[in-house]
Amino acid sequence: MAKKIIVTGGTGYIGSHTTVELQQEGFDVIIIDNLCNSEKEVIDGIEKITGVRPEFEEFDLCDRNKVVDFFRNNTDIDAVIHFAALKAVGESVNKPLLYYHNNLVSLMNLLESMNQFKTGSMVFSSSCTVYGQPVRLPVTEKEPLQPAVSPYGNTKQIGEDIIRDAVTSSGNLKAVSLRYFNPVGAHPTALIGELPRGVPENLVPFITQTGIGIRKQLKVFGDNYNTPDGSCIRDYLHVVDLAKAHVAALKRILEGNMKNNYEIFNLGTGTGVSVFEAIKSFERVSGLKLNYKVEGRRAGDIEQIWADPSYANNELKWKTVSTLDEAIKSAWDWEQKCKSKH
Numbered sequence: 001m002a003k004k005i006i007v008t009g010g011t012g013y014i015g016s017h018t019t020v021e022l023q024q025e026g027f028d029v030i031i032i033d034n035l036c037n038s039e040k041e042v043i044d045g046i047e048k049i050t051g052v053r054p055e056f057e058e059f060d061l062c063d064r065n066k067v068v069d070f071f072r073n074n075t076d077i078d079a080v081i082h083f084a085a086l087k088a089v090g091e092s093v094n095k096p097l098l099y100y101h102n103n104l105v106s107l108m109n110l111l112e113s114m115n116q117f118k119t120g121s122m123v124f125s126s127s128c129t130v131y132g133q134p135v136r137l138p139v140t141e142k143e144p145l146q147p148a149v150s151p152y153g154n155t156k157q158i159g160e161d162i163i164r165d166a167v168t169s170s171g172n173l174k175a176v177s178l179r180y181f182n183p184v185g186a187h188p189t190a191l192i193g194e195l196p197r198g199v200p201e202n203l204v205p206f207i208t209q210t211g212i213g214i215r216k217q218l219k220v221f222g223d224n225y226n227t228p229d230g231s232c233i234r235d236y237l238h239v240v241d242l243a244k245a246h247v248a249a250l251k252r253i254l255e256g257n258m259k260n261n262y263e264i265f266n267l268g269t270g271t272g273v274s275v276f277e278a279i280k281s282f283e284r285v286s287g288l289k290l291n292y293k294v295e296g297r298r299a300g301d302i303e304q305i306w307a308d309p310s311y312a313n314n315e316l317k318w319k320t321v322s323t324l325d326e327a328i329k330s331a332w333d334w335e336q337k338c339k340s341k342h
């Protein structure tokens, strides 16, 4: 019988792409989402791609009674992939309590119910932000963590700690934290993708919105960093590659292949790309000239970080396959498809 997986935040950017990959691998998915930063129509896109409509439950995971009721009524859940969280770095600085409350209470409600109802497996959405500016590059999972630069980043660090301690104290729970580098792009069908509300904070949606004319000009935040071209360096990976890593992590837990009951993996390409290189990639795949201007540095930005993904490559048998140009081309295709929605 098909395994039943809860995907919290399943109508969001990474959650929707992961739902597609899970369904294509034969898993049954129940999405839980409060739609605070996503649209219900995303489920239509998932159905069009896979031919299967995932079950959908609309509620807020911070509501403990609702979470308990859900698990009480669904005793056949095999695992939880937990994406649902707030993720805007700047907003988290202005509204720290909202971020701590939302991201941590929801996680604890889930873990408590998983303990109570004996659902033993979780995959958690973490972030490379937990490393701060690493001393050694590329960064491995062994790199010591730095104090978080934003409440958002801190919720990821604390979230990892909560899960590790919950696993240690439980005879039942197993979990994997996946530290994402910078996910970009959209599904090749252009039926699902990133749907930022308002002005995007992230580079690639800002680039594509500038390309299509919704934004006048991209601001490049700093060209005087200690990097080859002076702009910041990140590790941009295609969201479909990232989604497939969740399936690999889930199978590792469910098939009993873990080395420890709590494991951590970096998910990136292993290649650093500068802001100027990302712009050039966009210009290559779109045939357009991007209107951009160099501005001052953005507060809290890390100069350079990219992954050493070899642990995930070896243990999860997972590797990114898309190039930067393919990822940015898919983001551009999606932007063109979405034009009417803005």
Ligand code: UD1
Pocket (backbone or CB within 6 Å): 087, 088, 089, 127, 128, 129, 150, 153, 182, 201, 202, 203, 204, 206, 218, 219, 220, 221, 222, 232, 233, 234, 275, 298, 300, 301, 302
């Ligand atoms: C940030 C967070 C990361 C989080 C991600 C998702 C940190 C250190 N990183 O990633 O944890 O998961 O957001 O929201 O907190 N840039 C411009 N102009 C723009 C936008 C961005 O030049 O208009 C530059 C930035 O300075 C940076 C790069 O593009 O060098 C990538 O920025 P962004 O897409 O916002 O991602 P991160 O800051 O790496």
